[in-house]
Amino acid sequence: MVLTVDVGNTRIKGAVFEKDTLLEQFVFDRENFKKNIEKIFSAYPKISDLVVASVGKLEKEDFLAFEKRAKIGFITNSGLFPFQNNYATPMTLGIDRMVLAAGAVLAYPGQNRLVIDIGTCITYDFINAEDQYLGGAIAPGFRLRYEALHNFTAKLPLLTFGDPTHFIGNSTEQSIHSGVVNGVIFEIDGFIDQYKKEYSKFTIILTGGDADFLAKRLKNTIFANSNFLLESLNNLFQYKIHND
């Protein structure tokens, strides 16, 4: 049994896997992460491995406390991945993007893939059918956009995510929701259309907390899997066992 942990920029997510089956998942913040992980270990005594990818403020040292309980697999850029990394700065590529790319290669072999992850940031990652990671894009996520509008203007209120009721925003609030939410929708559709000009066929994986919400609203019909990063960590762990 494996516990995978994704330390994101905002939240920490975890999932328990028995082989390929996700048994349960968790979301928590950094303050009480040790307690939460201990709870998961108590609930699942059969967990033998803890697999971690962190873009956030937790380091390998923060997980060593669990060394007595499970084998720690801390994923780093210099580890083994099932693709060739053609990024010009491979050591600065986010580990979440590396894991997503690995997951795309392992789950969708022999095809071009575009992974779109909507979290604190919206990231795009493209891996071609030859399993070469080419790169992608980094854009602000929903909360970053709402906060930026508020923080860098005098008059705009700080709103939280809201589904725009009017495309033509008819109030300050509706204008902000339309700008942020419709903006993200048009942006993602625009990126996909541009990739389509360069690659006639590719598999799109849409993931992150708001993947389901967005999948329904995009012009391009795509399949959403909000657990793809946690599943990819599990798949990468299995891959490493068989290839290291």
Ligand SMILES: Nc1ncnc2c1ncn2[C@@H]1O[C@H](COP(=O)(O)OP(=O)(O)OP(=O)(O)O)[C@@H](O)[C@H]1O
């Ligand atoms: N239980 C939840 N708590 C908070 N947000 C949630 C929850 N479930 C879904 N969401 C949605 O998920 C979005 C955040 O997505 P995600 O979890 O991928 O990113 P994050 O935690 O902000 O980013 P990161 O992975 O960089 O820390 C929020 O905008 C929210 O709408």
Ligand SMILES: CC(C)(CO)[C@@H](O)C(=O)NCCC(=O)O
């Ligand atoms: C872009 C984020 C913040 C998304 O979580 C993360 O992948 C990261 O810190 N990346 C480093 C820069 C890069 O990927 O090129």
Ligand SMILES: [K+]
């Ligand atoms: K993320």
